[in-house]
Amino acid sequence: MRTLLRAVIDPELGDNIVDLGMAGDIRIADGTVTIGVKLTIRGCPLRAQIQKDIRARLEVHPWVRKVKINWGEMTAEERSAVMTRARWNARESATDTAVPVGARVLAVASGKGGVGKSSVTVNLAAALAAQGMTVGVLDADIWGFSIPRMLNMPDRLQAERVEGRDKPMIIPNERSIESGLLRVVSTGMLVDDEGTALMWRGLMLTKAVEQFLNDVHWGDLDFLLIDMPPGTGDVQMGLARMLPRTDLLIVTTPAVSAQKVAIRAADMARRSFLRIAGVIENMSTFTCAHGEDYALFGEGGGRALAEEIGVELLGQIPIEPAVAAGGDAGEPVVLSGTGAAAAEFTRIAALIIAETPDATEMSGCSARTDSDAVGVTVRRGS
Ligand SMILES: Nc1ncnc2c1ncn2[C@@H]1O[C@H](COP(=O)(O)OP(=O)(O)OP(=O)(O)O)[C@@H](O)[C@H]1O
Ligand SMILES: [Mg+2]
Structure with a gap:
């Protein structure tokens, strides 16, 4: 039987x-x-x-x-x-992607739009790079991309032949940040010449993300941050299938209503068997020029959510005009800001590095080499 x-x-x-x-x-x-x-x-x-x-x-x-x-x-x-x-x-059973095996993959997600996923993605990526990391950024918001503007990286992506691959691969755009490096891909960086445009037109969302996972020559990466589109659904399920080692960072606002929506994202994570690495509360208490605190969007949502799903509240980013201004100017606040938001992003990045064993080893080490083989990382001396 x-x-x-x-x-x-x-x-x-x-x-x-x-x-x-x-x-x-x-x-x-x-x-x-x-x-x-x-x-x-x-x-x-x-x-x-x-x-x-x-x-x-x-x-x-x-x-x-x-x-x-x-x-x-x-x-x-x-x-x-x-x-x-x-x-x-x-x-x-997951198929091989071009994402290097040594890279820790973190997808920044939320239950609803506009809570600051993209702001968190670019600031964490920049903060990780500022701490010596090589960080891939994959803009999975295929139709509503905002990463190129927020990192001031408008250049078109190039494709190149790579040894061991029969078709050309997408070369991510790079931006150095102190001793670290960002490698970024977004549909906002695609050439609008006939051929490439055709390649993307009519593609399903998950297909486009799949292409970014399979056809980008990332080289060596310590982290890959994925900026998720608002809502969850397809892309998250696709990630679970293609890159099941993805961890989720759930962004929520302090409002209890937002927390309820974020729980849905967590449920979805559970159903797709993705691990949740932690919760980040964004748009927390606003402190005015006179030092007075205002909980504009409520209080306690991040902690309540973290407790409810049994993960750590990694940090609380206050509302600061400099966060929005940094996004508009393409200069993440964490790189230039002196306020509480910048300090909090730096602290969260350090926390993430500390709980990623490989990254701790590599922190501050510049003696890394790309191997010729795609997806294989050779590291010497640390
Ligand atoms: N801590 C903050 N302080 C002030 N403004 C912020 C903060 N976080 C985000 N913003 C602003 O709020 C708006 C929405 O942020 P963002 O685009 O990062 O959200 P999102 O979750 O990625 O949105 P979408 O769901 O549309 O992708 C932006 O204008 C951004 O500059
Ligand atoms: Mg966004």
Whole structure:
């Protein structure tokens, strides 16, 4: 019976219900098979599908006349064991991307638009670079890109032949920041000549992101920051499939209503098995010139969200006109600002480096070389 049940796959988790630990007790009496099945959550939308598959598999057995299913729900521990397994499977079956294996991938996401994802992306990227890191920035906001302007990098992207690849690869635009480096791609940097324009026209969102993941010659990277489009859905699911080692940084505003929306982003992360690296609260308390604090967008949303999803609140960026002005001028506030927002971005970047073991080793080390092979990193001396 168990062997037959191994053919029943949970489509969401991508593995069979026996190895996932969903199939429990099996009893057979008088041609009736009674089987206990634990769902990850009680209201699992896949229940009907799983039921149909179990019946179809078991009823082929000559002794089986009837199949009865007792539905149950997993405990928190069982659920987390299943998630670990599914994450592992996703990792194993993910196709190779051109993103170097040593790079830590962080996608900056939120439940709704306009909360400061792009501002957080460029400032964290700049802060990481200022601390000696080589940082890739992938603008996954394909139609609503803002990264080229916010980093003052309007140049068109070039494509080049790269050894070991049969088609030309996109070369990211570079900007040096102190001892570090930014390597940036965005649809806002695409040449508008006929051929290239054609290449992108009509592409689905996820297809475009996939192209950035597969066809960019990133070289050596310590971090890859992905600026997510507003909303979640497709792109996040696509990332989970193509680059399952992506960690999410969830940006929220201090308002409790925003926090509720951000929980949806966290739920989506869970369903796509992406790890959440932490929460960043943006547009926190505004301090006026006289030193008085105003909680313009409410208070406590970031901490409440972090607690609710069980991750760290990495920081709180205050509202500061300099953040917006820096974005408009293409000079992230973290590079020139002297205020609290700049200091907070620097602190969060240091925190991220500290919890990324490889990056800690490489911090301040300039003796890195690109290997010829795409996606392979050779590091010498540290
Ligand atoms: N801490 C801050 N203080 C002041 N202004 C800010 C702050 N953070 C972001 N802004 C401003 O708020 C606006 C929205 O920010 P941003 O574009 O980064 O959000 P987003 O989440 O990327 O938006 P979208 O969902 O449209 O991509 C911008 O004008 C930006 O300059
Ligand atoms: Mg944005």
